[in-house]
Amino acid sequence: MATELTQLSAAEIAAAVASGATSAVEVTQAHLDRIIAVDEDVHAFLYVAGLGALAAAEDVDRKRAAGEPLGPLAGVPLALKDVLTTKDMPTTCGSKILEGWQPPYDATITERLRQAGVVILGKTNMDEFAMGSSTENSAFGTSHNPWDLSRVPGGSSGGSSAAVAAYEAPLGIGTDTGGSIRQPAAVCGIVGMKPTYGGSSRYGLVAFASSLDTPGPLTRTVLDAALLHEAISGHDWRDSTSVDAPVPPVVAAARQADVSGLRIGVVAEFSGEGYQAGVLARFNESVELLESLGAKVVEVSCPHFTYALPAYYLVAPSECSSNLARFDAMRYGLRIGDDGVASADEVMSVTREAGFGAEVKRRIMLGTYALSSGYYDAYYGKAQQVRTLICRDFDAAFEQVDVLISPTTPTTAFPIGERADDPLAMYLADLCTIPSNLAGNAAISVPCGLAPEDGLPVGLQVMAPALADDRTYLVAAALEAALEQRWGGPLLAQAKGLAR
Amino acid sequence: MACMSITRDEVAHLARLSRLALSDAELEHLAGQLDQIISAVARVQEVAAEGIPPMTHAVPVVNVFRDDTEVLCLTPEQALSGAPAEEQGRFRVPRILTED
Numbered sequence: 096m097a098t099e100l101t102q103l104s105a106a107e108i109a110a111a112v113a114s115g116a117t118s119a120v121e122v123t124q125a126h127l128d129r130i131i132a133v134d135e136d137v138h139a140f141l142y143v144a145g146l147g148a149l150a151a152a153e154d155v156d157r158k159r160a161a162g163e164p165l166g167p168l169a170g171v172p173l174a175l176k177d178v179l180t181t182k183d184m185p186t187t188c189g190s191k192i193l194e195g196w197q198p199p200y201d202a203t204i205t206e207r208l209r210q211a212g213v214v215i216l217g218k219t220n221m222d223e224f225a226m227g228s229s230t231e232n233s234a235f236g237t238s239h240n241p242w243d244l245s246r247v248p249g250g251s252s253g254g255s256s257a258a259v260a261a262y263e264a265p266l267g268i269g270t271d272t273g274g275s276i277r278q279p280a281a282v283c284g285i286v287g288m289k290p291t292y293g294g295s296s297r298y299g300l301v302a303f304a305s306s307l308d309t310p311g312p313l314t315r316t317v318l319d320a321a322l323l324h325e326a327i328s329g330h331d332w333r334d335s336t337s338v339d340a341p342v343p344p345v346v347a348a349a350r351q352a353d354v355s356g357l358r359i360g361v362v363a364e365f366s367g368e369g370y371q372a373g374v375l376a377r378f379n380e381s382v383e384l385l386e387s388l389g390a391k392v393v394e395v396s397c398p399h400f401t402y403a404l405p406a407y408y409l410v411a412p413s414e415c416s417s418n419l420a421r422f423d424a425m426r427y428g429l430r431i432g433d434d435g436v437a438s439a440d441e442v443m444s445v446t447r448e449a450g451f452g453a454e455v456k457r458r459i460m461l462g463t464y465a466l467s468s469g470y471y472d473a474y475y476g477k478a479q480q481v482r483t484l485i486c487r488d489f490d491a492a493f494e495q496v497d498v499l500i501s502p503t504t505p506t507t508a509f510p511i512g513e514r515a516d517d518p519l520a521m522y523l524a525d526l527c528t529i530p531s532n533l534a535g536n537a538a539i540s541v542p543c544g545l546a547p548e549d550g551l552p553v554g555l556q557v558m559a560p561a562l563a564d565d566r567t568y569l570v571a572a573a574l575e576a577a578l579e580q581r582w583g584g585p586l587l588a589q590a591k592g593l594a595r
Numbered sequence: 596m597a598c599m600s601i602t603r604d605e606v607a608h609l610a611r612l613s614r615l616a617l618s619d620a621e622l623e624h625l626a627g628q629l630d631q632i633i634s635a636v637a638r639v640q641e642v643a644a645e646g647i648p649p650m651t652h653a654v655p656v657v658n659v660f661r662d663d664t665e666v667l668c669l670t671p672e673q674a675l676s677g678a679p680a681e682e683q684g685r686f687r688v689p690r691i692l693t694e695d
Contacts, residue, residue: 197676197677198677199669199673199674199677200669200673293653293654293656306651306652306653307653332661332662333661335656335659336652336654336656336659338654338656399642402638402639402641402642405635405638405639406636406639408632408635408636416613423614424679425679425686426677426678426686427677427678427679428677428679429679430679430680433679433689437689438689438690438691438693439688439689439690440614441616441689442689444615444616445616447615448615448616448617448618451615456613456615456617456621456625457625457628457629457632459615460609460610460613460615460625460629461629461632461633461636463609463612463613464601464605464609464629464633467609467612473637473640474637474639476649477639477640477642478636478639479649479650479651480642480644480647480648480649480650481644482649482650483644483647483648483649483650484642484644484647518628518631518632519631519635533653534653535652535654536653561653
């Protein structure tokens with residue numbers, strides 16, 4: 096029974112707990128056992144809250160026994176990215192500067208998960224302060240791709256994506272600033288959704304680039320992503336950029352799974368040189384499949400998308416250099432060099448030097464440069480104008496089509512170490528995902544097969560206008576159903592490693 | 596504006612502004628990498644963007660206020676719970692002024 100429980104989807108677990116076929120405690124124990132069995136190899140978790148998880152599960156079981164109403168995800172275990180604050184678990188952001196920090200409050204996402212009866216198993220590994228595409232920038236070691244342990248699980252939400260792909264949890268929460276949910280989902284063969292900016296609260300999400308950061312779900316099925324999306328979404332007065340609008344009907348769309356008559360645009364710019372042959376082959380097959388399901392597919396040009404990557408690497412580091420100024424060794428986190436003689440300024444500089452890793456320092460320096468007087472107009476100012484042009488490309492495209500699609504990533508999971516000291520090569524992993532962050536709209540990644548040359552998962556990205564998140568679920572769910580029929584089961588069933 | 600290569604002195608200045616006590620080896624390594632990255636991101640300057648308004652944020656929200664109701668905030672103990680050093684219920688920090 097224990098193995099079977101970890102194979103279930105979140106929707107199936109919730110139904111089994113609600114009906115009494117199993118208990119939340121049994122489900123939680125099965126996943127804790129799975130973590131013990133495989134996480135030494137996967138290294139998805141930075142902290143496992145065994146007792147806390149079992150207590151949360153007991154609470155769900157007690158409510159059920161008392162006949163109290165249970166939410167649609169009550170009793171389902173979840174892996175939480177270590178960038179969201181938790182008052183009963185440390186929050187490190189994968190950084191030495193926050194090692195051992197115990198926040199005094201819960202993030203809104205954390206709070207909503209607890210209220211929904213979701214069982215938080217622990218905190219997952221990530222690139223330091225969410226800067227990276229591989230988890231190699233974590234100060235606490237690299238996570239491994241469950242399909243092939245010598246490969247990266249993507250990033251920055253690589254811990255959560257690896258945990259979900261390795262059946263350590265059916266649900267994961269990630270955050271997406273330039274692709275940090277969708278890219279790891281794609282390379283781990285799972286589903287990852289970046290909601291519309293402001294659709295999910297940033298309160299208690301340790302800020303990297305505030306105008307881009309968006310929390311969202313990582314799951315093995317499209318329906319599970321929609322259920323988790325709905326559970327964490329909605330207006331939050333504590334986040335001044337939270338959208339005060341109804342949550343899009345994502346669960347209904349995931350159940351509807353119908354693309355007949357839907358107008359789908361293939362982004363012309365995301366193909367050709369730099370794209371792995373097997374990625375394009377799987378993508379093109381999926382396009383044909385969507386057509387056979389009744390969608391009207393056309394090619395759409397978004398000429399400024401080719402400038403999204405350079406614009407992002409000015410906007411995001413600029414915001415990061417400002418946001419990370421809060422790590423000043425004064426109120427929380429690491430402080431070193433305080434010998435009673437050194438000044439606050441010196442202690443700050445020595446602490447930040449010791450506490451931040453190479454990529455974080457690079458981005459702080461780059462952002463400081465882009466914002467310096469004399470360079471501001473040529474770099475940050477220009478990048479902000481490009482951001483407007485990218486939004487206009489989206490607006491023009493969405494007049495012709497209902498959604499846009501592209502490969503999620505140009506390549507499959509790359510070997511650990513391959514791009515570790517080549518920042519520009521690493522940045523290319525987010526080539527296709529960045530436009531949706533800059534525009535603040537909704538985008539999902541759904542598995543669309545294995546690249547024949549390496550047998551690794553390929554993701555297909557669906558982008559929709561802001562607050563039309565439900566459209567991405569319509570397409571992702573329809574494609575998932577059609578592909579699983581073709582494959583004779585989920586993609587993860589084809590994995591040879593720990594992803595099964 | 597033409598993109599110019601970044602000098603080691605400039606990198607040292609940026610490190611100072613960023614409050615990062617970088618080692619000499621790091622300065623050297625970063626100068627090369629930043630130069631490469633800046634050349635790559637300078638591609639945004641190719642875009643014809645005259646008269647295009649800058650975009651700072653995806654959601655056009657202004658003057659966001661919450662309801663004027665009392666809500667609980669952190670207690671002093673909670674606020675100090677992560678302090679590297681505290682004294683008499685306050686954050687203790689290294690000296691801020693230099694002795695002249």
